[in-house]
Amino acid sequence: MLLQGFLNLNKPFDWTSHDCVARVRKLLRLKRVGHAGTLDPAATGVLPIALGKATRLLQYLPENKAYKATIRLGVRTTTDDLKGEIITSQACAGLSLAEVKTALAQFEGKIEQIPPNYSAIQVDGKRLYDLARQGKIVEVPVRTVEIFQIEVLDWREGDFPELDVAIACGSGTYIRAIARDLGAILETGGTLAALIRTQSSGFDLTDSLTFTDLETKLQGGTFQPLTPDAALQHLLSVTLPATSAQKWCQGQRVSLNSDVTGIVRVYQEETRFLGVGQLQDEVLIPQMVFEPIS
Known part of the structure; x- marks a missing residue:
């Protein structure tokens, strides 16, 4: 199973954020793991964990x-x-x-x-x-x-x-x-x-998983990371037609008739998340291409 997305982890007491990343790497057998918002060892609660290519999305997460x-x-x-x-x-x-x-x-x-x-x-x-x-x-x-x-x-x-x-x-x-x-x-x-x-970063404690929860789901084969765009709902979204989507995913700027400006989520046909772009003067500039189109 290709793991890329987010894990809403409930950090245990007396663990550093780095400890949590190391544990997730071991449990998921995944090298590319990162976290958003360092949490003191004495604190517990929400620690957003990025998996796979989602680590490149950490910079776009909300900060509140x-x-x-x-x-x-x-x-x-x-x-x-x-x-x-x-x-x-x-x-x-x-x-x-x-x-x-x-x-x-x-x-x-x-x-x-x-x-x-x-x-x-x-x-x-x-x-x-x-x-x-x-x-x-x-x-x-x-x-x-x-x-x-x-x-x-x-x-x-x-x-x-x-x-x-x-x-x-x-x-x-x-x-x-x-x-x-x-x-x-x-x-x-x-x-x-x-x-x-x-x-933290759009994630809530009520939806978080403890390490025990995570291990149980892994043993039962039911663990699914949150989708890569789950943490980006604070950003406006735009949708590209197939031809423009392919060009955009190849690193090209594409024209888009929209009054939106700034950093946006980019989709093809409203459901396929392609990445993050910057929309300015009706031109969509690639910032992070998450899902390339061949």
Whole structure:
């Protein structure tokens, strides 16, 4: 069976994204495997996996993501989550939910965020987590990220209160940094206690497969990857007649009467996915030909 398309994987706790790719390669006996949107080892949830030629489509996937996070207040750690060493710990039993909601409101919209010291971001060609483990202090570059919505799902009082929040955000957002910065605003300290990615690149947690699910389907011969264009539904689509489709798949620009502009999904006869193109001034330019026509 020719495997090319996507796997909506529910990443296990304590696995790196690279671990997941390596496991999928082994299970499917497939060399060309990639992933979209790195997920921290301590997080679980949606990790889109591209199979075969679909790895070339990763750059076109939507970037928005959604998470369910548990934030613990009163604690600061070296990694901004519970895997790190505790820097400070102070009870804050008097903290109210109203105060927390007021502070959370400051995160909605476009904000300036400093990523955690323990992150995969590179500074001078070196990963921040490698520098942090070596005890080297570097200036972490500030980045602009966008938070579309933060909703409080639950609030648990105590000496070290916890809140569950649903966060919808753009690419590059660190939820650990939100936990840290929320604690800074409240002057209590804060760290991420748990994180589940519920949506990523057009994939939803409710439709994801665990490794156990995947292995069961493989043993039963029922595994089918999601179609290559399943992750590209945010793009408009265009359809080419047979003659134009053949030329386009050979790398030629073709004329197309359309008022659409930008990156589009390209089909022949509405059902055969050919690849991704750029439509400009009624000319369709090949960007990635997925299905060549001989």
